[in-house]
């Protein structure tokens with residue numbers, strides 16, 4: 130499962146192209162299985178507060194982080210929400226996408242999901 134947060138629609142559009150089950154983050158969502166967190170970057174290199182709250186309660190099931198950002202914000206803060214979460218929860222940063230990213234990004238995400246998350250569910 131991918132849990133995603135999308136404010137302006139970029140991540141939602143990406144999710145529609147991926148062959149991976151996904152659920153949009155809503156208040157109170159509780160996970161009982163391994164998942165990947167797909168978030169945008171907010172503020173100046175910040176994790177969206179809804180994602181922060183969700184991860185505090187569910188981060189122990191998180192197997193990796195995918196982030197979308199915008200390179201125009203500058204190298205230091207581009208997609209930094211992903212760097213922060215990956216470090217905080219000690220999981221891989223699977224991919225950092227510029228806005229809606231590219232086909233190669235989608236393939237990398239799908240590969241990680243099927244090799245690492247599905248495999249983990251079977252254990």
Ligand SMILES: Cc1cc2nc3c(=O)[nH]c(=O)nc-3n(C[C@H](O)[C@H](O)[C@H](O)COP(=O)(O)O)c2cc1C
Pocket residue numbers: 134135136137138139140141169170171172173174175197198199200202206207208209227228229
């Ligand atoms: C208020 C605001 C602040 C943002 N801050 C950053 C930032 O610090 N770093 C970054 O890489 N992208 C930043 N972005 C870009 C978004 O993370 C990016 O557009 C992302 O694709 C949005 O995903 P969504 O359309 O699914 O919400 C910001 C966007 C907005 C509107």
